[in-house]
Amino acid sequence: MGIIEKIKEIEAEMARTQKNKATEYHLGQLKAKIAKLRTQLLEPPKGSSGAGEGFEVTKYGHGRVALIGFPSVGKSTLLTMLTGTHSEAASYEFTTLTCIPGIINYNDTKIQLLDLPGIIEGASEGKGRGRQVIAVAKSSDLVLMVLDASKSEGHRQILTRELEAVGLRLNKRPPQIYFKKKKTGGISFNSTLPLTHVNEKLCYQILHEYKIHNAEVLFREDATVDDLIDVIEGNRKYIKCVYVYNKIDVVGIDDVDRLARQPNSVVISCNLKAGSSFLISLLALNLNLDRLLAKMWEEMGLVRVYTKPQGQQPDFTDPFVLSADRGGCTVEDVCNHVHRTLVKDLKYVLVWGTSARHYPQHCGLGHVLQDEDVVQIVKKKEKEEGGRGRFKSHTTGPARISDREKKAPLKT
Numbered sequence: 001m002g003i004i005e006k007i008k009e010i011e012a013e014m015a016r017t018q019k020n021k022a023t024e025y026h027l028g029q030l031k032a033k034i035a036k037l038r039t040q041l042l043e044p045p046k047g048s049s050g051a052g053e054g055f056e057v058t059k060y061g062h063g064r065v066a067l068i069g070f071p072s073v074g075k076s077t078l079l080t081m082l083t084g085t086h087s088e089a090a091s092y093e094f095t096t097l098t099c100i101p102g103i104i105n106y107n108d109t110k111i112q113l114l115d116l117p118g119i120i121e122g123a124s125e126g127k128g129r130g131r132q133v134i135a136v137a138k139s140s141d142l143v144l145m146v147l148d149a150s151k152s153e154g155h156r157q158i159l160t161r162e163l164e165a166v167g168l169r170l171n172k173r174p175p176q177i178y179f180k181k182k183k184t185g186g187i188s189f190n191s192t193l194p195l196t197h198v199n200e201k202l203c204y205q206i207l208h209e210y211k212i213h214n215a216e217v218l219f220r221e222d223a224t225v226d227d228l229i230d231v232i233e234g235n236r237k238y239i240k241c242v243y244v245y246n247k248i249d250v251v252g253i254d255d256v257d258r259l260a261r262q263p264n265s266v267v268i269s270c271n272l273k274a275g276s277s278f279l280i281s282l283l284a285l286n287l288n289l290d291r292l293l294a295k296m297w298e299e300m301g302l303v304r305v306y307t308k309p310q311g312q313q314p315d316f317t318d319p320f321v322l323s324a325d326r327g328g329c330t331v332e333d334v335c336n337h338v339h340r341t342l343v344k345d346l347k348y349v350l351v352w353g354t355s356a357r358h359y360p361q362h363c364g365l366g367h368v369l370q371d372e373d374v375v376q377i378v379k380k381k382e383k384e385e386g387g388r389g390r391f392k393s394h395t396t397g398p399a400r401i402s403d404r405e406k407k408a409p410l411k412t
């Protein structure tokens, strides 16, 4: 029996089993069995890179965004409109067969946008090009789930299920469960609060299913069995998702209004034909793509940091772009962007902007920067070479670092 058949069989058994106190252990065990099989399913066939032909696109720019959706919802049309890169669009399904990259220039940053083939129900089991598409989604910083505003709302749930089945978790944070495998000592199970979904026995049973007999488990929130399995599997990818309802030109204003009010959603139209009603043309004058870009930017959480040479204005067209998800946003991270060895030469930085308590603030390596902050990097050498004098002219406070900072020079 193949893996998919095994999953189907267990799913059928779960559907048959009534949910109650007496069956919760059995159901938990079945969930763990399915999770293990799904992980097996994800392992690339021996000898392949896993990506698949036409899907190996090099990362480019400051972040990667993937367009995921059913066929013919308008993914390619949207890519062409946002990036200027042409991706074939047509009224038949599966027009796009590979991964097509484009670049969005936004707020002085470059964001890689990837057009992908449509995926269908069963994609997680390998239907269509589902597996390749999902692998690309996993490599992204943000997923734009493109939906057809005129089609069933169930599509959003079906797609979410497909992505969840392969370990993607949309707009969720990792469960607050500490889990560590041990060599000996048995299983220690603790929680910092009363649990309503999982107890010690259920936890043991799940771990037993994974043949784990020595481990430390600490629940820091009232997590579920599924959360526990996610933590044990350890291969889940937590990724942000914006739901993009396209083709609002073909639905009524009430539907547009309802969809636009859903969390993490943006309504757009890529196809404003001459025949559209006056109201819709007004509403879609700019097709709401600017709103989509703004939402995308907000969700990516990119942090632009401008460096200011002494005695000069910063170059506001050329930021260093950092991200908490990709490498971090501290002064140290900026230094590493500027030059590999800068950290060891750094004395401190002066910071202007929203992360600073006063302007400029003296900061060390650990200081966390915010979008549009300006930094001036002061190196140790500059002082010895008489740089301190020049530097002095830019500070409002004393240009001397305090004795405390001398002892722990790079900590704030």
Ligand SMILES: Nc1nc2c(ncn2[C@@H]2O[C@H](COP(=O)(O)OP(=O)(O)OP(=O)(O)O)[C@@H](O)[C@H]2O)c(=O)[nH]1
Residues within 6 Å of the ligand: 069, 070, 071, 072, 073, 074, 075, 076, 077, 078, 088, 089, 090, 091, 092, 093, 094, 095, 096, 097, 116, 117, 118, 119, 246, 247, 248, 249, 250, 268, 269, 270, 271, 272
């Ligand atoms: N009415 C309307 N039609 C649209 C809109 N956006 C795209 N279309 C049309 O929808 C059809 C499918 O568009 P595509 O861009 O090929 O869709 P896709 O999601 O890339 O499709 P696949 O690559 O086949 O998965 C085309 O005929 C587009 O012209 C829109 O906002 N409104």
Ligand SMILES: [K+]
Residues within 6 Å of the ligand: 071, 072, 073, 089, 090, 091, 092, 093, 094, 095, 096
């Ligand atoms: K199409």
Ligand SMILES: [Mg+2]
Residues within 6 Å of the ligand: 075, 076, 077, 088, 089, 095, 096, 115, 116, 117, 118
């Ligand atoms: Mg397409």
